[in-house]
Amino acid sequence: MNLRERKAAKKREDILRSASLVISRQGYHNATMEDIAAELLMTKGALYYYFKNKEELLYRCHDLILTEAKEKMEGIVRMDVSCEEKMRMALRHHIEVAIREKEVFNLIVKPETTFSQDNIPEIIKKRDEYAGLFDRIIDEGVESGEFEVPEKKMARMIILGATNWIQVWYSPEGKYSPEDVEEIYAGQLLKMLRKIS
Amino acid sequence: MNLRERKAAKKREDILRSASLVISRQGYHNATMEDIAAELLMTKGALYYYFKNKEELLYRCHDLILTEAKEKMEGIVRMDVSCEEKMRMALRHHIEVAIREKEVFNLIVKPETTFSQDNIPEIIKKRDEYAGLFDRIIDEGVESGEFEVPEKKMARMIILGATNWIQVWYSPEGKYSPEDVEEIYAGQLLKMLRKIS
Amino acid sequence: MNLRERKAAKKREDILRSASLVISRQGYHNATMEDIAAELLMTKGALYYYFKNKEELLYRCHDLILTEAKEKMEGIVRMDVSCEEKMRMALRHHIEVAIREKEVFNLIVKPETTFSQDNIPEIIKKRDEYAGLFDRIIDEGVESGEFEVPEKKMARMIILGATNWIQVWYSPEGKYSPEDVEEIYAGQLLKMLRKIS
Amino acid sequence: MNLRERKAAKKREDILRSASLVISRQGYHNATMEDIAAELLMTKGALYYYFKNKEELLYRCHDLILTEAKEKMEGIVRMDVSCEEKMRMALRHHIEVAIREKEVFNLIVKPETTFSQDNIPEIIKKRDEYAGLFDRIIDEGVESGEFEVPEKKMARMIILGATNWIQVWYSPEGKYSPEDVEEIYAGQLLKMLRKIS
DNA sequence: AATGAATGAGAGTTCATTCAT
DNA sequence: CATGAATGAACTCTCATTCAT
Numbered sequence: 001m002n003l004r005e006r007k008a009a010k011k012r013e014d015i016l017r018s019a020s021l022v023i024s025r026q027g028y029h030n031a032t033m034e035d036i037a038a039e040l041l042m043t044k045g046a047l048y049y050y051f052k053n054k055e056e057l058l059y060r061c062h063d064l065i066l067t068e069a070k071e072k073m074e075g076i077v078r079m080d081v082s083c084e085e086k087m088r089m090a091l092r093h094h095i096e097v098a099i100r101e102k103e104v105f106n107l108i109v110k111p112e113t114t115f116s117q118d119n120i121p122e123i124i125k126k127r128d129e130y131a132g133l134f135d136r137i138i139d140e141g142v143e144s145g146e147f148e149v150p151e152k153k154m155a156r157m158i159i160l161g162a163t164n165w166i167q168v169w170y171s172p173e174g175k176y177s178p179e180d181v182e183e184i185y186a187g188q189l190l191k192m193l194r195k196i197s
Numbered sequence: 198m199n200l201r202e203r204k205a206a207k208k209r210e211d212i213l214r215s216a217s218l219v220i221s222r223q224g225y226h227n228a229t230m231e232d233i234a235a236e237l238l239m240t241k242g243a244l245y246y247y248f249k250n251k252e253e254l255l256y257r258c259h260d261l262i263l264t265e266a267k268e269k270m271e272g273i274v275r276m277d278v279s280c281e282e283k284m285r286m287a288l289r290h291h292i293e294v295a296i297r298e299k300e301v302f303n304l305i306v307k308p309e310t311t312f313s314q315d316n317i318p319e320i321i322k323k324r325d326e327y328a329g330l331f332d333r334i335i336d337e338g339v340e341s342g343e344f345e346v347p348e349k350k351m352a353r354m355i356i357l358g359a360t361n362w363i364q365v366w367y368s369p370e371g372k373y374s375p376e377d378v379e380e381i382y383a384g385q386l387l388k389m390l391r392k393i394s
Numbered sequence: 395m396n397l398r399e400r401k402a403a404k405k406r407e408d409i410l411r412s413a414s415l416v417i418s419r420q421g422y423h424n425a426t427m428e429d430i431a432a433e434l435l436m437t438k439g440a441l442y443y444y445f446k447n448k449e450e451l452l453y454r455c456h457d458l459i460l461t462e463a464k465e466k467m468e469g470i471v472r473m474d475v476s477c478e479e480k481m482r483m484a485l486r487h488h489i490e491v492a493i494r495e496k497e498v499f500n501l502i503v504k505p506e507t508t509f510s511q512d513n514i515p516e517i518i519k520k521r522d523e524y525a526g527l528f529d530r531i532i533d534e535g536v537e538s539g540e541f542e543v544p545e546k547k548m549a550r551m552i553i554l555g556a557t558n559w560i561q562v563w564y565s566p567e568g569k570y571s572p573e574d575v576e577e578i579y580a581g582q583l584l585k586m587l588r589k590i591s
Numbered sequence: 592m593n594l595r596e597r598k599a600a601k602k603r604e605d606i607l608r609s610a611s612l613v614i615s616r617q618g619y620h621n622a623t624m625e626d627i628a629a630e631l632l633m634t635k636g637a638l639y640y641y642f643k644n645k646e647e648l649l650y651r652c653h654d655l656i657l658t659e660a661k662e663k664m665e666g667i668v669r670m671d672v673s674c675e676e677k678m679r680m681a682l683r684h685h686i687e688v689a690i691r692e693k694e695v696f697n698l699i700v701k702p703e704t705t706f707s708q709d710n711i712p713e714i715i716k717k718r719d720e721y722a723g724l725f726d727r728i729i730d731e732g733v734e735s736g737e738f739e740v741p742e743k744k745m746a747r748m749i750i751l752g753a754t755n756w757i758q759v760w761y762s763p764e765g766k767y768s769p770e771d772v773e774e775i776y777a778g779q780l781l782k783m784l785r786k787i788s
Numbered sequence: 789a790a791t792g793a794a795t796g797a798g799a800g801t802t803c804a805t806t807c808a809t
Numbered sequence: 810c811a812t813g814a815a816t817g818a819a820c821t822c823t824c825a826t827t828c829a830t
Contacts, residue, residue, distance in 0.1 A: 155385060243811050246810065428798095555752050602789095624824075635826090636791060644826075
């Protein structure tokens with residue numbers, strides 16, 4: 001990848017970051033291409049040089065975040081620690097991303113309102129892969145006897161729901177630091193998973 | 198309230214139900230005034246006789262649902278049963294509404310993307326009152342020694358997050374009945390709240 | 395059809411006439427919805443109340459003219475006169491429309507550049523039906539021994555090409571009246587068709 | 592003309608050929624600078640090195656074709672054969688170009704929709720010179736007694752209209768070869784011109 | 789001589805909102 | 810009360826054109 005290509009790739013990423021930001025602030029439907037461009041001091045026309053349309057831009061945007069989150073999560077799953085510890089780290093990571101990305105997270109969550117039929121299957125696939133990493137930790141924990149749950153899928157849904165929700169109520173100006181939230185959530189959710197002997 | 202007024206009030210409610218339906222189906226931003234009117238075989242112009250604008254209509258819509266949900270929830274809180282039982286009923290009720298109303302629930306949840314500054318405070322107030330009913334059950338439970346939580350507010354947020362999330366993944370065509378979901382969620386979340394002796 | 399419907403129908407037709415005019419003046423691709431609306435002192439938004447999009451509007455526009463022309467032409471074909479006389483009348487009629495409608499005629503002629511796949515078959519069908527009326531006159535003339543041509547389809551194409559072309563060069567300010575053109579064209583083209591004994 | 596200039600001249604002509612092709616395929620308004628450049632594996636920016644803008648490019652494009660056609664036509668007019676033979680050859684040549692160049696021919700035909708005031712007079716002049724060559728053949732034929740027409744200009748217009756029209760309906764996949772068309776058209780149109788003794 | 793990148797004007801389209809009837 | 814009709818602002822997207830490199 002030569003200089004020019006690297007520059008272009010960087011620009012594309014800049015645009016995605018800008019889009020993330022604007023969407024986080026205003027929501028998808030209230031974020032215009034103009035807004036996204038303005039954030040980078042570009043004109044909206046330029047966006048179309050890099051992305052074929054708004055949906056494509058948004059799709060790449062969500063893909064970037066989800067891919068990053070997934071990679072990190074895969075690292076956690078592979079670690080050689082107890083399942084409880086893994087889940088704690090996974091929760092910390094997930095909460096951290098949820099707080100940071102807010103609205104973009106919503107795109108991941110409800111693709112139907114935003115994306116056309118073409119992109120939805122891929123989005124759901126990626127999303128499920130990510131969620132599947134939680135399943136793996138739960139599975140392992142159940143096998144090793146650390147966890148005990150009536151329905152694995154529901155347990156995972158409770159965990160994701162609870163943590164995704166954070167972006168709704170969390171405010172940096174509030175009384176909790178992100179770390180506080182991470183600790184307390186992890187504590188509670190692990191209590192829910194733990195086998196009671 | 199004379200006949201004319203009663204008729205008008207009925208019509209207003211019809212419109213709100215229709216709006217709920219359309220929004221649940223298509224999401225707020227994809228629900229046009231035309232769509233809402235069409236559902237009732239009216240023309241969109243007529244909606245403006247009953248509601249000053251789209252936001253007002255949406256506001257009333259969310260208000261209706263939230264008020265109903267709250268009233269029922271208050272009944273539960275006042276019942277003379279154990280806190281665990283109360284919480285179980287509260288969860289059942291909340292989940293049932295979440296499944297039924299889907300998108301409208303989202304309005305309640307993220308007013309900033311939809312409503313203007315004028316309506317937000319009131320919405321948040323109502324929403325907090327509703328959430329406060331969960332707090333009361335938790336409080337009682339902690340006092341009576343049935344529950345034990347590190348942070349009451351967080352416990353409530355986990356509960357609401359987990360349950361609100363259901364509307365994202367739940368499908369009537371799936372393998373779970375609403376009752377299944379209610380039971381399993383209640384079981385898991387109560388496990389999280391329960392004092393471990 | 396009540397008053398309101400009649401009014402609406404009239405408006406639709408007004409719009410079509412206006413569109414014809416603007417297209418005749420500027421060509422299809424240079425005629426904006428704004429232009430078409432301005433001609434009628436409307437705003438472009440209003441056009442979308444009557445027609446779903448530009449293509450639909452243009453399609454109806456061409457359909458109107460073609461249908462009218464075809465109806466009149468059918469009357470001519472059914473008349474009880476010699477084939478030569480029929481052809482003379484058909485030519486007069488066709489030339490008159492070609493001069494009057496100019497550009498709209500072009501739409502009929504080259505639908506591929508303008509219309510999407512959905513509308514093209516119907517357009518071609520209508521156009522062929524119209525052209526078929528010329529074929530019928532030629533057929534009759536050949537059978538009756540009045541005409542003699544090496545290839546009927548080509549004869550028809552020559553006739554249509556020659557007459558459609560008029561709108562390219564004809565100007566009301568020039569030295570020929572429409573009637574002059576009609577006479578001379580008819581004379582020449584009939585000479586081309588006539589059986590030489 | 593040194594090497595550099597020759598290279599540039601060659602490139603200019605390449606561009607014109609490419610533009611002809613793209614316009615023939617897509618029509619003028621649907622042919623973007625990008626399309627034209629892509630055909631030559633260039634970027635659109637480069638086109639502006641050779642031509643000042645799209646109109647200039649199109650103008651040169653049409654000029655190229657018309658000039659070539661005219662030169663060949665002049666050769667035909669100067670030949671020492673009967674007028675009927677001359678006209679037959681002229682028709683063959685014209686039809687052949689019309690079939691080959693399709694859309695570009697349209698540019699020649701209706702400059703008003705495409706070109707700005709600056710270029711139109713020149714275009715019309717060239718076009719009239721070309722058409723004038725047909726006039727000369729007709730004139731000669733009338734003088735020599737081979738042809739007989741009521742109005743020379745109209746006769747020419749019929750001929751050009753009929754033949755230009757071919758590009759509208761002709762398809763290489765159809766049942767007629769270009770040569771078929773040339774023969775039948777020439778036969779019919781000459782019958783129209785011929786003096787009937 | 790050519791490219792990649794950016795601009796900006798304008799097109800078609802949508803929709804909340806208004807209002808005479 | 811309700812409707813049909815119209816408005817106008819906003820939005821997405823396109824493309825001829827420019828320009829630094």
